[in-house]
Amino acid sequence: MLDPIFLLEAVVNGILLGGVLALLALGLNLIFGVIDIIWIAYVDLVTLCMYGVYFLVSLYGWPLWLAGLAAIGIGALLGALVHLLIITPILSSPPVNQLLATGGLLFFIQSVATLLWSTDHRSVRVSLPTLEVGGIFISFTRLLAFGLAILAMIALYLFLTRTYTGTAIRAVSQDREAIALMGARPQRLYLVTSAVGGAMAGVAGALLIIQYAVHPYFGSAFGPLTFMICVLGGLGNMVGAFVAAFIMAQVISVGGVLVSTEMGYVIAFVIFIVLMFVRPGGIFAKRA
């Protein structure tokens, strides 16, 4: 019989994992909601940001917090570049081609990382103490990442609701034809959205590198999961993605303890597939 304390620990770890997953899902979902393209390679941008932090810290001796801030800049730059170089030329192509173009980017990033930095696992794991609360052990690093992820999401929320650009971005996602009539330039908004989405990838990268070792195929571990969360929450639906991230994280974490790590993921994906059939518009879609 499984000790309930392990279960509780798994639940807590699930919540902490959910914070980072939610951050990833929000970044991807923002881009999808506005530009209507799924960046298959989104999590691979996160990988690049993780490498960025790693090299700034280990090679150039930057303090971690500064490297983390730099990662946000790197992410924003990468996001803007991806938009300008790859997305802009195929904006009017069939969705399949758009999906495949960013899939090609995934191959490209993974292999460039292999080429430049080999397949070594690299980490800047910070040794922070482990907290013990009522018999449960909680990694302080994860708690910190969770807190910062929540802060980043609040910042995104404020940006989208309290600034002029943010309001315009939300307007594009509601009706892309009407926004042009209102005098805003969709092309510029697309670029800003991609940069903001990229910045979110940078934040996620900075928060992930203190918990996990980075390697060229890191994106493959979180990528599929991130799409699933976005779709589950409803593509473009930010609140949905947030909630779905915590549900999926809980399934993976608790399932991982109850059965095995792989089976935790299997259960999560099967739940996703079944929910897609029952609620194709996401768990929060209103039934037509």
Place this chain on the structure above:
Amino acid sequence: MSAARLLGLAGLVALGLVPLLPLGPAQEYIWHVIIQIFLWSFVGNAWSLMGRFGLVSLGHGAFLGVGAYAMVLLWNFFGITPWVGTVLAVLVTVAFALVVAYPCSRFQVVGHYFGLVTLAVGEVIRLLIVAERDWTGGSLGVSLKAGGTASDWWTLQFADKRVFYYVGLAAWLLGLWVWWRVDRSMARSAMEAIGEDETAAASVGIRVARFKMGITALSAALTALGGALLALYLAYANPDSLAGIGVSLRIVFAVVLGGMYSLLGPFVGTALTIALSEYLRIYFGIKLIGIAETIYGLLLIVFIIFLPAGIYGSIAQVVRRRLTRPSGGFPVRA
């Protein structure tokens, strides 16, 4: 068209004669590369049966993996000859494909969503293979047990690569034949209509679910056969090389690179990608690991942006336009 037919026949004879040519010390390697091209083209063709009608599956690695592993495990644990094992593997995969396809067509999961659901299906299969490591060897993969004293024709394990050369050639031709039959059939028009607009297609009396499930079953069956043949040839199966997202995307990319709307597109794409990666691998050796994939990824992006119909597809379009214009006939719809 008789000139084209003659050309095709000549090409076929030439391909049939390759194993008889004295290719020097590198012959084993050359056969190996060509066998891989045949088998992966066959799988690509199977994928394009769905892809060309807008059913863009990102989970064909699942069918490939189920086919390969079913065959290997039936032989390793029950001693069932691959002759029977492959048939069973194909049947199991078709059943599995129908279980996935039925709700997909019932609940109208199309476009992006279809791609993501199939992606998840592929991931589920890969993770199950890794999780069931007592049977499947987990992420280390599983080798096909040697046949011992049994005859080669019972175990289907041949030391001579030329046997597999002809097996691969036959499989590839089978794939082309199936593609051609589908292309000529009523199902093609029906599927094209469904791909354009399901509701409209249903309104003119096309049985949407039946056609979609039929083409999915056909595609899955061929893919599973391809998986079983690949596992037989390599005498080894691995969740990363025969299942999962990496393989699924690789199949899609080879086809898109060549052109998914034309008969020979998948072959051209597969041949190019395999030849390119082999060439780069030999040229750079172990000095620059990852350079082949880097160039490959870059090419994919460039091709999708500038040549969305694929290399062969675009060339075929240009040739067709050239051929039809001077004759003064009506332009052929591409």
